[in-house]
Amino acid sequence: MTSDTSDVIVALESIVKRFGDLTAVDDLSVQIKEGEFFSLLGPSGCGKTTTLRMIAGFETPTSGTVRINGQEMNDVPSYKRDTGMVFQGYALFPHKTVGENVGFGLKMQGVPEAERREKVSETLELVNLPGLEDRSPDELSGGQQQRVALARALAIEPSLLLLDEPLSNLDYKLRKELRFELKRIQRETGVTTVYVTHNQEEAMSLSDRILIMNDGHREQLGSPQRIYNRPKNRFIADFIGEANLFSGRVANRGDRTVDVELNGTVEERLTVPIEGTESDAEFEGEVALNVRPEHIDVTDNGFVSGEVVSMTYLGKSTRLLVDIDGKEVQVEVPNEGASIDEQQFEIGSTVGLSWDAGSCAVVPEGGDR
Amino acid sequence: MSERHGTDADLSDGGVSDTVGRLLRSKYLRVFQLSPALLWIGVFLLIPFCIIILYSFVPEAPPDQLTSVQLTIQNYVEFYNSSIYLSILLDSFLIAVFTTAFTLLMTYPAAYYIAFTDSKYKNLLLLLLILPFWMNVVIRTYAWRQIFGESGLVNYALGVINAGPVEILFTMPAVVIGLIHVFLPFMLIPVYSSLSNIDRSQVESAKNLGANDLRAFYEITMPQSLPGVSAGVMIVFVLSFGAFVTPNLLGGQQNGMIANVVGSMFLELQSWGVGSAIAVVFTLMVLLLVYLFNRFVGLSGLYEVSA
Numbered sequence: 092m093t094s095d096t097s098d099v100i101v102a103l104e105s106i107v108k109r110f111g112d113l114t115a116v117d118d119l120s121v122q123i124k125e126g127e128f129f130s131l132l133g134p135s136g137c138g139k140t141t142t143l144r145m146i147a148g149f150e151t152p153t154s155g156t157v158r159i160n161g162q163e164m165n166d167v168p169s170y171k172r173d174t175g176m177v178f179q180g181y182a183l184f185p186h187k188t189v190g191e192n193v194g195f196g197l198k199m200q201g202v203p204e205a206e207r208r209e210k211v212s213e214t215l216e217l218v219n220l221p222g223l224e225d226r227s228p229d230e231l232s233g234g235q236q237q238r239v240a241l242a243r244a245l246a247i248e249p250s251l252l253l254l255d256e257p258l259s260n261l262d263y264k265l266r267k268e269l270r271f272e273l274k275r276i277q278r279e280t281g282v283t284t285v286y287v288t289h290n291q292e293e294a295m296s297l298s299d300r301i302l303i304m305n306d307g308h309r310e311q312l313g314s315p316q317r318i319y320n321r322p323k324n325r326f327i328a329d330f331i332g333e334a335n336l337f338s339g340r341v342a343n344r345g346d347r348t349v350d351v352e353l354n355g356t357v358e359e360r361l362t363v364p365i366e367g368t369e370s371d372a373e374f375e376g377e378v379a380l381n382v383r384p385e386h387i388d389v390t391d392n393g394f395v396s397g398e399v400v401s402m403t404y405l406g407k408s409t410r411l412l413v414d415i416d417g418k419e420v421q422v423e424v425p426n427e428g429a430s431i432d433e434q435q436f437e438i439g440s441t442v443g444l445s446w447d448a449g450s451c452a453v454v455p456e457g458g459d460r
Numbered sequence: 461m462s463e464r465h466g467t468d469a470d471l472s473d474g475g476v477s478d479t480v481g482r483l484l485r486s487k488y489l490r491v492f493q494l495s496p497a498l499l500w501i502g503v504f505l506l507i508p509f510c511i512i513i514l515y516s517f518v519p520e521a522p523p524d525q526l527t528s529v530q531l532t533i534q535n536y537v538e539f540y541n542s543s544i545y546l547s548i549l550l551d552s553f554l555i556a557v558f559t560t561a562f563t564l565l566m567t568y569p570a571a572y573y574i575a576f577t578d579s580k581y582k583n584l585l586l587l588l589l590i591l592p593f594w595m596n597v598v599i600r601t602y603a604w605r606q607i608f609g610e611s612g613l614v615n616y617a618l619g620v621i622n623a624g625p626v627e628i629l630f631t632m633p634a635v636v637i638g639l640i641h642v643f644l645p646f647m648l649i650p651v652y653s654s655l656s657n658i659d660r661s662q663v664e665s666a667k668n669l670g671a672n673d674l675r676a677f678y679e680i681t682m683p684q685s686l687p688g689v690s691a692g693v694m695i696v697f698v699l700s701f702g703a704f705v706t707p708n709l710l711g712g713q714q715n716g717m718i719a720n721v722v723g724s725m726f727l728e729l730q731s732w733g734v735g736s737a738i739a740v741v742f743t744l745m746v747l748l749l750v751y752l753f754n755r756f757v758g759l760s761g762l763y764e765v766s767a
Binding site: 147148149168169170171172174175176178179180183184185186195196199243244247 | 661662666667670671
């Protein structure tokens with residue numbers, strides 16, 4: 092899969108970026124393919140924005156190579172890179188109209204005015220803001236400004252669209268709305284997109300592939316499903332969704348499964364599926380078992396029981412915090428079929444929990460990478 | 461509750477807090493807020509200026525009694541007929557234009573650098589450039605005389621390389637150099653503030669869209685710095701046009717500016733009428749220039765706090 096480089100748009104080859112003593116990006120290699128929606132996800136300060144800025148040409152790698160369409164880009168200035176970028180604060184030109192903003196890239200390319208005007212109105216239509224050419228950016232709402240910034244980046248039909256936390260300045264509802272919009276526009280244009288975010292929900296819902304970064308290096312690369320269901324380590328299990336991590340040890344290694352014996356409170360032996368590709372070393376000795384809250388069932392004959400400590404009604408489900416001998420476990424129980432008026436559970440009551448071994452993930456312990 | 465009639469009048473007919481609230485919202489409060497400053501300007505600017513206007517139209521100023529004053533335009537005729545006053549007014553105008561132009565040329569790059577640098581000395585640099593603000597202008601200008609004088613630093617240095625001596629002190633260039641020095645901060649601050657208001661990601665965005673550094677400056681940075689530039693230009697021009705101390709000390713008898721002429725009319729020549737007439741003409745000229753500037757360039761940068 093990775094050996095085929097014909098459809099690779101961006102290739103980062105062992106890039107390192109240092110700012111003084113601080114290493115922002117540490118030996119990162121990744122390939123981004125034509126037409127995909129690729130997210131760089133991680134907590135703030137993990138180096139994701141620096142990585143994006145190196146692709147855009149606003150930062151030069153301390154070492155390593157940035158390639159776009161196979162060409163080495165390290166010494167190519169940003170204005171010759173054929174990328175369209177949307178900045179976190181939009182960076183619209185306040186002294187220019189919406190139309191002039193969107194047409195700016197075309198003007199720099201020397202596109203004649205009539206042609207430019209046509210393309211601008213076309214692009215504004217694409218982002219659902221038809222006819223706003225003569226407005227000033229100040230007159231627009233945050234969501235509209237964001238769309239103008241997107242239109243401005245798309246108008247030049249770049250081979251690469253770069254998005255730096257484009258939704259983070261918007262309120263929750265608008266953010267969700269624009270997320271779908273962004274996905275639609277990306278599908279319609281088919282433009283290869285690199286999306287930087289610290290919001291795992293956004294990354295999961297938008298991306299074809301996600302690269303999770305922490306402390307400047309790569310934690311895991313894969314599809315949202317893969318990352319959610321097979322987190323490679325505790326950090327990822329915790330960062331993506333909610334995690335219940337139980338420590339245990341590998342008792343037996345099968346071909347596509349491992350038998351895990353849980354330590355202490357939950358004495359149970361589970362046969363958990365794994366990928367065949369992972370190295371053996373990761374599945375020996377101490378491991379952790381991750382069970383997502385929605386995969387835990389509340390039953391009378393669970394193999395473990397605990398006390399309900401807190402309970403949050405979420406509409407379609409109820410979130411329980413269950414104390415199992417001092418370890419707090421999050422459980423999400425669907426409200427379907429439950430009584431309309433009454434609570435399903437009571438704080439302080441004892442409930443039995445069980446889960447299907449197939450929905451667990453073995454998380455290697457020890458090596459953080 | 462049953463006693464309420466439910467009209468609008470009822471709602472506003474509240475207790476003491478309502479009365480206070482209404483007072484705070486009323487237009488009288490605005491008058492109170494404005495009056496100290498307006499009073500100050502009225503008493504110390506408008507009234508004296510009216511007196512000057514009056515003086516410019518009487519044959520013998522100050523008049524002995526105000527009851528039977530005879531109005532005349534004799535003072536204006538005298539000013540108009542004297543080629544020396546007119547040429548000083550023109551020289552003053554030119555000095556102000558040169559001062560403004562050189563100040564702008566010198567401060568823009570500095571303001572640009574300070575506005576966009578990441579240096580930890582950013583504030584120190586800004587402080588150094590506005591340092592002239594904090595030292596007395598008379599003392600500073602006397603120091604200039606030690607540099608420009610006949611046996612001053614400049615001529616000493618020229619003597620070392622067997623050149624010179626040159627005559628700088630009491631010439632027009634000396635006045636311009638001195639005025640640039642005095643008014644530099646007045647240009648630097650508005651230009652710097654309009655430049656530092658520009659979001660740097662706008663420049664990056666322009667480059668991302670294909671603009672090289674020069675085009676990004678021309679399209680993004682420069683237009684957004686214009687409010688600061690026009691504010692600085694106006695302030696420096698008006699202040700240097702009417703400068704008194706610097707031309708007095710560096711221009712001497714031959715190269716004084718219009719304010720020095722007015723000053724000597726009042727202080728030495730005891731010719732208050734002609735002095736007042738010159739002052740009135742000068743003021744009208746400044747107002748006309750400000751009006752024209754506002755009309756064709758715009759002064760929004762002077763009034764708008766944030767660009």
